[in-house]
Amino acid sequence: MYICIKLISMNSFTEENYLKAIYKLLEKESVVTTNAIAEKMNTKAASVTDMLKKLADKKFINYQKYQGVSLTAKGEKIALNIIRKHRLWEMFLVEKLNFKWDEVHDVAEQLEHIDSDKLIAQIDHFLNFPKFDPHGDPIPDANGKFHIQKSQLLSELKKNSACIMTGVVDHSPAFLQYLDQAAIGLGDEIKIKDIVSFDKSLQISVNKKNSLFISNEVAKNILVIIK
Amino acid sequence: MYICIKLISMNSFTEENYLKAIYKLLEKESVVTTNAIAEKMNTKAASVTDMLKKLADKKFINYQKYQGVSLTAKGEKIALNIIRKHRLWEMFLVEKLNFKWDEVHDVAEQLEHIDSDKLIAQIDHFLNFPKFDPHGDPIPDANGKFHIQKSQLLSELKKNSACIMTGVVDHSPAFLQYLDQAAIGLGDEIKIKDIVSFDKSLQISVNKKNSLFISNEVAKNILVIIK
DNA sequence: ATAAAAATTTAGACTAGTCTAAAAAATAAT
DNA sequence: ATTATTTTTTAGACTAGTCTAAATTTTTAT
Numbered sequence: 001m002y003i004c005i006k007l008i009s010m011n012s013f014t015e016e017n018y019l020k021a022i023y024k025l026l027e028k029e030s031v032v033t034t035n036a037i038a039e040k041m042n043t044k045a046a047s048v049t050d051m052l053k054k055l056a057d058k059k060f061i062n063y064q065k066y067q068g069v070s071l072t073a074k075g076e077k078i079a080l081n082i083i084r085k086h087r088l089w090e091m092f093l094v095e096k097l098n099f100k101w102d103e104v105h106d107v108a109e110q111l112e113h114i115d116s117d118k119l120i121a122q123i124d125h126f127l128n129f130p131k132f133d134p135h136g137d138p139i140p141d142a143n144g145k146f147h148i149q150k151s152q153l154l155s156e157l158k159k160n161s162a163c164i165m166t167g168v169v170d171h172s173p174a175f176l177q178y179l180d181q182a183a184i185g186l187g188d189e190i191k192i193k194d195i196v197s198f199d200k201s202l203q204i205s206v207n208k209k210n211s212l213f214i215s216n217e218v219a220k221n222i223l224v225i226i227k
Numbered sequence: 228m229y230i231c232i233k234l235i236s237m238n239s240f241t242e243e244n245y246l247k248a249i250y251k252l253l254e255k256e257s258v259v260t261t262n263a264i265a266e267k268m269n270t271k272a273a274s275v276t277d278m279l280k281k282l283a284d285k286k287f288i289n290y291q292k293y294q295g296v297s298l299t300a301k302g303e304k305i306a307l308n309i310i311r312k313h314r315l316w317e318m319f320l321v322e323k324l325n326f327k328w329d330e331v332h333d334v335a336e337q338l339e340h341i342d343s344d345k346l347i348a349q350i351d352h353f354l355n356f357p358k359f360d361p362h363g364d365p366i367p368d369a370n371g372k373f374h375i376q377k378s379q380l381l382s383e384l385k386k387n388s389a390c391i392m393t394g395v396v397d398h399s400p401a402f403l404q405y406l407d408q409a410a411i412g413l414g415d416e417i418k419i420k421d422i423v424s425f426d427k428s429l430q431i432s433v434n435k436k437n438s439l440f441i442s443n444e445v446a447k448n449i450l451v452i453i454k
Numbered sequence: 455a456t457a458a459a460a461a462t463t464t465a466g467a468c469t470a471g472t473c474t475a476a477a478a479a480a481t482a483a484t
Numbered sequence: 485a486t487t488a489t490t491t492t493t494t495a496g497a498c499t500a501g502t503c504t505a506a507a508t509t510t511t512t513a514t
Contacts, residue, residue, distance in 0.1 A: 012500075012501090014500080014501065043501095043502075043503090044502080044503065044504085046502085046503070046504080046505095047501070047502050047503070050500095050501075050502080051501080051502095054500090054501095065509085066508090066509060066510065
């Protein structure tokens with residue numbers, strides 16, 4: 001007769017952060033190097049090598065000396081779960097606790113490591129199962145799957161098209177603050193009233209009300225899905 | 228010309244947990260021993276001694292070999308802040324995320340270490356500045372002060388008195404589940420309709436509606452403030 | 455194809471926190 | 485008042501994660 005206690009090897013915060021960093025680097029480059037990880041983690045290459053060995057031992061990554069790394073299915077699942085938690089917490093902070101877009105990141109970095117399936121399921125429910133975080137990045141489901149309607153740049157749309165804002169390309173505080181001032185936010189309905197041929201700037205309406213001009217440069221940094 | 232960055236020595240989770248444990252032991256006993264701390268922290272006396280030296284170096288505790296410990300003002304402030312965060316998170320979990328009284332503790336143990344003044348201020352606000360957590364324990368304010376109207380046992384009140392439930396003495400799941408079944412909860416208005424002379428059991432009404440009998444034993448474990 | 459440069463890994467050391475086993479101090483018992 | 489017992493501390497070792505400096509491998513340039 002055995003008693004089964006919750007052992008389910010709790011991963012350390014550090015391991016989780018490495019896996020997340022590797023996942024994000026893999027989104028941009030097909031091969032992830034030790035130096036790239038070191039830079040992302042604000043640490044030294046030697047420390048990264050040590051950790052890579054440990055993660056490989058645990059079968060979270062595929063690693064051979066000098067050859068870079070990739071995630072195993074197991075490792076990717078953990079990374080996606082951290083990303084899911086991070087984005088749900090960001091959404092919670094903005095939607096329920098009056099945080100600004102540009103204030104949430106550091107706190108979410110801490111909250112993403114809280115270990116409770118029930119907690120994150122309830123937060124998801126409380127937020128009414130959002131598909132995007134406050135920066136427009138997609139939120140994976142509990143199984144690590146994305147349900148994405150592909151976004152495109154506002155600058156690519158034709159005159160008179162209507163769309164919903166889902167995110168931004170430039171995440172800098174400067175840009176996010178500009179959007180706040182212009183009262184353009186996630187989930188807003190944007191309609192292109194006119195495209196100025198001179199400089200490709202757009203005349204748009206937001207939520208069928210306030211009409212304004214935005215530069216092409218701005219439009220290139222706003223992600224939308226067509227309505 | 229100096230630049231001042233946020234250094235404000237971030238305390239480790241472990242240090243915070245030791246200070247919290249010491250605070251709680253000081254509530255019951257005037258002198259706190261190494262062994263008592265070891266038991267509370269699920270660790271060994273030798274480990275405690277090591278940590279006590281470190282905490283004393285940082286001026287969080289008063290410590291002399293073999294003589295037990297007490298908290299300095301600095302240490303108490305940190306402990307109270309952790310307790311404040313723990314209790315506010317518990318309240319949040321119960322009030323907003325449908326957690327049961329007896330499910331919140333482990334998650335709150337993690338959340339209490341999240342480091343963000345704005346976050347906890349907003350949670351406090353979101354909960355409408357509660358004075359007690361779901362177990363009826365008082366929540367200190369941001370300065371570590373309690374604003375307590377002294378609670379007393381329901382069993383001590385006279386016939387026809389009305390009161391508000393603020394807490395319990397027995398925190399066991401068995402008792403909390405009984406209260407759930409009986410639909411007696413924090414903040415409920417309890418009126419004593421009758422006291423049975425035979426066994427001192429009480430006939431009460433809860434929130435002016437459901438009337439029921441509770442044993443004297445139960446009444447001895449319910450904390451209330453007189454209305 | 456081979457030398458130079460860059461990237462990566464190893465070796466060895468450090469801190470935080472923990473442990474066991476042994477020594478020292480305090481308390482209790484005769 | 486002098487043992488015996490209990491409590492506490494020290495000594496030394498271990499793990500996770502980090503670092504610097506040196507060695508090794510890969511890549512780039514000639």
